[in-house]
Amino acid sequence: MFSVTMSEVTKVYPNGTEALKALDLNIGPGEHVVILGHNGSGKSTLFRCMTDFENITGGYLEIGGKVPASFKKRKERSTFRRNIGLVFQHYHLTHNLSVLQNVLFGALGRQPFRKVCAPIASSTLRLEAMNALERVGMESVAGNGADELSGGQKQRVAIARMIMQRPRMIMADEPIASLDPKAGKEIMDLLVSICRENQLTFISILHQMDIALEYGERIIGLNQGEVLIDKGVPHIQRSELQKLYMSPKEQKAKWNEGLVEYGV
Amino acid sequence: MFSVTMSEVTKVYPNGTEALKALDLNIGPGEHVVILGHNGSGKSTLFRCMTDFENITGGYLEIGGKVPASFKKRKERSTFRRNIGLVFQHYHLTHNLSVLQNVLFGALGRQPFRKVCAPIASSTLRLEAMNALERVGMESVAGNGADELSGGQKQRVAIARMIMQRPRMIMADEPIASLDPKAGKEIMDLLVSICRENQLTFISILHQMDIALEYGERIIGLNQGEVLIDKGVPHIQRSELQKLYMSPKEQKAKWNEGLVEYGV
Amino acid sequence: GGEQEGDDQEATAQQAESEETEEEGDREDWPDEIRFADTGVEGMEELQRQFEPFQEELEETIGMDIEFFAVTDRTIGSTAMEYDQVDVLLAGPSEYAQIKSVVPDTELLAGIERDEYHAAFIAHEDSDIGTLADVEGHSIAMKDPGSTSGHVGPSEMLIDEGIDVDEDVDIQLLDDARFDAFLNRDVEVLATGIKDYHEMVEEHEDEGFRIIAEGETLPNDVFVASPELPDDLIENMRESILENDEALLDSILVTGENDKYVEGTFTEASDEDYDSMRNAYEELGLDLSEE
Amino acid sequence: MPKRFKLPSPATIIITIGGLILFILGLGSMEISADRFFSGIVNMFHFIIGAFPPDLERFQTALVAMYETFQIALVGTVFGVFLSLPIALLASRNTTPHPVIGYVAKGFISLLRTVPDLIWALIFVISVGLGPFPGMLTIMMDTIGFCGRFFSERIEEMEKGPIEAVQSTGSNQTGVIFGSILPLGVPSFVGTSLFAVEKAIRGAVVLGLVGAGGIGVELSVAMTMRQFDEALMMILLILVVVIIVEQCSTYIRKKFIANA
Amino acid sequence: MPKRFKLPSPATIIITIGGLILFILGLGSMEISADRFFSGIVNMFHFIIGAFPPDLERFQTALVAMYETFQIALVGTVFGVFLSLPIALLASRNTTPHPVIGYVAKGFISLLRTVPDLIWALIFVISVGLGPFPGMLTIMMDTIGFCGRFFSERIEEMEKGPIEAVQSTGSNQTGVIFGSILPLGVPSFVGTSLFAVEKAIRGAVVLGLVGAGGIGVELSVAMTMRQFDEALMMILLILVVVIIVEQCSTYIRKKFIANA
Ligand SMILES: Nc1ncnc2c1ncn2[C@@H]1O[C@H](COP(=O)(O)OP(=O)(O)OP(=O)(O)O)[C@@H](O)[C@H]1O
Numbered sequence A, B: 001m002f003s004v005t006m007s008e009v010t011k012v013y014p015n016g017t018e019a020l021k022a023l024d025l026n027i028g029p030g031e032h033v034v035i036l037g038h039n040g041s042g043k044s045t046l047f048r049c050m051t052d053f054e055n056i057t058g059g060y061l062e063i064g065g066k067v068p069a070s071f072k073k074r075k076e077r078s079t080f081r082r083n084i085g086l087v088f089q090h091y092h093l094t095h096n097l098s099v100l101q102n103v104l105f106g107a108l109g110r111q112p113f114r115k116v117c118a119p120i121a122s123s124t125l126r127l128e129a130m131n132a133l134e135r136v137g138m139e140s141v142a143g144n145g146a147d148e149l150s151g152g153q154k155q156r157v158a159i160a161r162m163i164m165q166r167p168r169m170i171m172a173d174e175p176i177a178s179l180d181p182k183a184g185k186e187i188m189d190l191l192v193s194i195c196r197e198n199q200l201t202f203i204s205i206l207h208q209m210d211i212a213l214e215y216g217e218r219i220i221g222l223n224q225g226e227v228l229i230d231k232g233v234p235h236i237q238r239s240e241l242q243k244l245y246m247s248p249k250e251q252k253a254k255w256n257e258g259l260v261e262y263g264v
Numbered sequence C: 001g002g003e004q005e006g007d008d009q010e011a012t013a014q015q016a017e018s019e020e021t022e023e024e025g026d027r028e029d030w031p032d033e034i035r036f037a038d039t040g041v042e043g044m045e046e047l048q049r050q051f052e053p054f055q056e057e058l059e060e061t062i063g064m065d066i067e068f069f070a071v072t073d074r075t076i077g078s079t080a081m082e083y084d085q086v087d088v089l090l091a092g093p094s095e096y097a098q099i100k101s102v103v104p105d106t107e108l109l110a111g112i113e114r115d116e117y118h119a120a121f122i123a124h125e126d127s128d129i130g131t132l133a134d135v136e137g138h139s140i141a142m143k144d145p146g147s148t149s150g151h152v153g154p155s156e157m158l159i160d161e162g163i164d165v166d167e168d169v170d171i172q173l174l175d176d177a178r179f180d181a182f183l184n185r186d187v188e189v190l191a192t193g194i195k196d197y198h199e200m201v202e203e204h205e206d207e208g209f210r211i212i213a214e215g216e217t218l219p220n221d222v223f224v225a226s227p228e229l230p231d232d233l234i235e236n237m238r239e240s241i242l243e244n245d246e247a248l249l250d251s252i253l254v255t256g257e258n259d260k261y262v263e264g265t266f267t268e269a270s271d272e273d274y275d276s277m278r279n280a281y282e283e284l285g286l287d288l289s290e291e
Numbered sequence D, E: 001m002p003k004r005f006k007l008p009s010p011a012t013i014i015i016t017i018g019g020l021i022l023f024i025l026g027l028g029s030m031e032i033s034a035d036r037f038f039s040g041i042v043n044m045f046h047f048i049i050g051a052f053p054p055d056l057e058r059f060q061t062a063l064v065a066m067y068e069t070f071q072i073a074l075v076g077t078v079f080g081v082f083l084s085l086p087i088a089l090l091a092s093r094n095t096t097p098h099p100v101i102g103y104v105a106k107g108f109i110s111l112l113r114t115v116p117d118l119i120w121a122l123i124f125v126i127s128v129g130l131g132p133f134p135g136m137l138t139i140m141m142d143t144i145g146f147c148g149r150f151f152s153e154r155i156e157e158m159e160k161g162p163i164e165a166v167q168s169t170g171s172n173q174t175g176v177i178f179g180s181i182l183p184l185g186v187p188s189f190v191g192t193s194l195f196a197v198e199k200a201i202r203g204a205v206v207l208g209l210v211g212a213g214g215i216g217v218e219l220s221v222a223m224t225m226r227q228f229d230e231a232l233m234m235i236l237l238i239l240v241v242v243i244i245v246e247q248c249s250t251y252i253r254k255k256f257i258a259n260a
């Protein structure tokens, strides 16, 4: 089970945007954490830094005992990533391949390319991929091109791909933003049950407060690249969450107050 | 004020997917309609057909007195589109240009290119663009590259671009899917107030039922490319809406019942 | 034909008047400058890139401004003259034959006779090819199509020997690769200018070569004038070139590499000298007179 | 059920099999032998080493020639690129005003490319005389043939989203082109254009054809006179210019590649 | 406040101004005159019309030569393309194992491109002798120089999303390449490769240099002998082949372009 340790993590993009400001954060093994925050608060950046798609510009970050910033070899990085099931906010399917092929690629971390290549993949693997597609309700479009899907269908396929990866920790960036309400709940159920079964740490970014409170055990609220809320769900009031989304001016005014009130 | 008339509209994609099945639909001038439906129910396809980005494969479709299928010249099509403010599900910003430039391009329907080119655009137009950005809360990133934004920020910029278009009808495909709850409400307020002020017809696709019931005057529920619900909001019960999202099997079973119950 | 210039006589006259300071009168139909092109005569490649001394000397000799163009393709040279885009050409024999066929009124100014200018057939010493007749059935490396000493000349020799160049031998036009192909023994015979042979011997002293046949001396390289130039200008140029032959020759040699002309001289040229060339073209089945 | 795993269409089968047969026949006619190859490798090194060290005696002349060539190549490609863009827009499936115009434009581009340099040189010498001008025109034609093709290919490959977004504003075609197609294509267009400059420099022998001199003539004379050490010097000089142009290309493209 | 409207960097300014000056100087040296151009246009038409009708007498010979050329060109480019791919992957900024390797690979590709055909031909004649084999090798070198560059440019331009998605599965580099870079690049790679075939056919004069014959030699002989009507016939023949190859390219690419 993976745990996450961050201290003073900062991320400044080349254009000068400070996306993360001295973030301190600890996530224990097996926790189910939901990250909330206004648009541009740094949620996706945090995920990208955690999976080493962006370099942190300061601080210390450790996941599952590994320190991404210290990776020297490609191999270390890929082994590390293999264990983390990341769902991207924008799905990122390879659009001129079939849906099934995209899902099969989820296994690339544990199988060489030739084994996951749709026309020659072993039937075990194909079955596993079809199974993943079935779990997200997409088995009927397995043969379609990835560019022939609706927005929500793409998102589900991306999740199936992540399932195929058999990760040891799941990080999902707005996994249900484009899903219809029923599908959204089903997918959240699915993710949570996978995490329960396999005792995985589960971090998700969400904008739906109901869902967050329903599925999360702990809420982390980001605001302008800083942690504003960090509490177990039972102790949270909805009104607190509202503060996360205040306009910049209001945020400024409430900032110190927020710090005092919710601690870090 | 634009009205929409559709009869027996069908859309079959080249790969054989029947996305729309003999759709009959009328939307009156100035109506505020929300379209709901499960993933892959044909909502985006409907929008793409209405704006002539996809050809319908059968039936009759008329918007604001124009019949897209009959357009012969490019000019006709662009004049038609100029009046419809379309927000795409995937935003579609031109990623290697600045945010301001992307928004200025919203005016391309009424201004020639050289007038909307950021470095030489008139200050009136620039002000208008900055104003649009301000309305969606994005004025502070006007100079950033469009690829340097978070998901929600991109969506807001796409809406600013649409506002810049000064449309006579607004069609928004999941305009708030990636927005945080507060921003989502603000943007819906904004869109509705723009439509009220200018007496525009407003059609939006949403997955959030609460928002749909709060902002819509009439709900159209799509299911498998067919209209399953079409009712004024006051007459709608939440339980009816749930039926929209049933699994294929359940849908099949309830199909005739649905037709009988809600009419077309 | 100077007739067609009659129309602009007035304009040119005015122009000439202002320029006319030292020279005799009667030049109103002369152009402002002579467009001179060197068509990349074989063995004179160096002139292609170091033409300034020669250009200056020629300007002095003729007493007119000269615009010099080094053209690397023979077809361009003849076509430029055909369409009156060039006034004087320095051409090899093969090019001259071509130009004469497309611009029949073209005038010869002077020839440059050079030492040792003929084609030769060369074989490796240890090969059993001894005479030209033995070449039959073998492969021959030649230069590029249309080359005087490296294609047309040797082909004529073969034809004279009674060899069918299409059937009996395998001719490969290899241009610069001809030496390496020969040294490699990919081809048994090399047909090229005799100067090339000397160079090759120098470069590969340890290998033995045998000349199996040498052709007759090839016609001279020539200065050719466009018929569009006034007759008196042509005559004037012809005279001054022959008068200043030594200085001109020196200006070519000054570049240091044109040793092919070391023993050369400027001579008068006449069209008949090139009949053999035309003959060769004809025998090669290439119709020169069609245009 | 997976729909994509259907039989390939007859056209695909024909192209594939035809291509394969031609390839195999070609391979057979090639008299390839590793033996031939390796036995020759010694010769090859002998030749290459023979050209070292490069002969620097005529370096200055070469430098001047290089400079002349570069100028003409630059002017020719600039004009060529500016003409290529509209032609490519006419030719591309997704921007052509009419499919027939598209085919005509594509055919025209192919024609420009197919006509050999020598013939362009002839044509322009006939119409404008000898010198750099016809050389420039020839380079321009080459560039249109090349850039027209690659621009159009890039335009056809472009993601539709941002283009549709601009179209949906009711923009006219000019707006669509300048507002989405050009910005999206810039990295590729810059790369292709600067490659065309480089190509023009490397192919500068054409300037020799029309009497405009330049490095091409220098190099080909050095080769003819078998002064391989001098030729090597020029090749290295050209290589330096090529790499500089390439660096500019990389630099400019980087500014436009998303997230680069 | 809009951050993008900052002053361009010194490098940008230098490149821009330098390029402009060279362009203007070049333009000045060109003695361009529309007058010269138009006055000559009649001549030009006279010349072009003179070549009509194309001379079909040697059509069969040309056809055979064309076929030979096509075979060799095909084999040479196929090998070239297969070698280009790994080299391009080594050269591209976003796939290279190490920046230094990237620079070396880029330099190597540039070198292959800079060395003129004639020299490749010489080198291969020396090492493997005359015939189609050295011709094929020369074409292969050309192809690597060309495709290596364009493949690598395309790879650098690729959208990062799908690549990152495959990386995030923990895939090794092979998986990333085959699972995202190649599929995403296919349309472009196919276009470039088939262009290389076409280029090899058009530039097939090199086959003459190594004694492999082919259409290039035929055409250049026809030109030298001023048989323009025969040359025209061959150009038209080449054009037909070029267009066929282009059609194949369009057809194959279409299958891979998203939503096409
Ligand atoms: N590639 C980039 N370059 C520069 N700035 C960036 C880049 N990506 C994001 N940013 C900026 O960093 C900040 C945080 O972005 P991030 O994507 O992490 O937000 P987020 O919390 O995921 O928002 P959303 O809910 O809209 O997805 C924003 O201000 C954004 O503009």
Ligand SMILES: Nc1ncnc2c1ncn2[C@@H]1O[C@H](COP(=O)(O)OP(=O)(O)OP(=O)(O)O)[C@@H](O)[C@H]1O
Pocket: A141, A147, A148, A149, A150, A151, A152, A153, A178, A180, B013, B014, B015, B017, B018, B019, B037, B038, B039, B040, B041, B042, B043, B044, B045, B046, B089, E259
């Ligand atoms: N380009 C395409 N080619 C083929 N089929 C397509 C294409 N785009 C969409 N489809 C199919 O058409 C159906 C309707 O898609 P559409 O995008 O309209 O759904 P939607 O209602 O917008 O769904 P979502 O809520 O997920 O956005 C789906 O089954 C989808 O797979």
Ligand SMILES: [Mg+2]
Pocket: A043, A044, A045, A089, A173, B150, B151, B152
């Ligand atoms: Mg985000």
Ligand SMILES: [Mg+2]
Pocket: A150, A151, A152, B043, B044, B045, B089, B173
């Ligand atoms: Mg949709």
